[in-house]
Amino acid sequence: MSAGEEKSQRPWLRLAPLGVFLLLAGLFVARLFSGDPSKLPSALIGRPAPAFTLPAVEGLAGVSGFGDADLRQGHVSVINVFASWCAPCRAEAPTLLTLAHDETLKAAGVKLYGLSYKDDAANAVRFLTQEGNPFDAVGADSLGRTAIDFGVYGVPETFVVRGDGVVAYKFVGPLSPYALEKTLIPEIEKALKASAAPPS
The missing domain is CATH 1.20.5 (Single alpha-helices involved in coiled-coils or other helix-helix interfaces)
Known part of the structure; x- marks a missing residue:
């Protein structure tokens, strides 16, 4: 053949x-198209936040850095991973300011932390000056090691941490007003309830 x-x-x-x-x-x-990309799984959900200590962003006057010990003080924490070079971070900046000015969450003791990811300090300061600084503290993660320990896929990402330092929720991507109202605030409220519940 x-x-x-x-x-x-x-x-x-x-x-x-x-x-x-x-x-x-x-x-x-x-x-x-199988699901919401903001609901990517995280190995940290239900586990303590990794150990870390981040220095303050140099040149950001009056704003300290933070570490995992700050997340175990009884209040619910929201950690937003951002960078000045990240266009979606600029897009979500007004939403973070809305979150920071929420009087109900303030009264409940919710703290908002910024994790400056692989950014030049001067650029981070310029970004927060231009867009407004919603954060109670901002840590400089210049090498990205803390973000890696948190399992960050890319910026922006936002974590909700219970008062005992356990990661309760992870949101991937830029926060929109809709995502803030329908997703993030309900997750913060769940974390507040869990933090207020007596240990079993």
């Missing part, structure tokens, strides 16, 4: 690469 006759008897061999490509493309599209 000649090579030409053999090929004509097995036309599926020529179609196999196309079939594999279409299968992989289909799986990719299915995963892409």
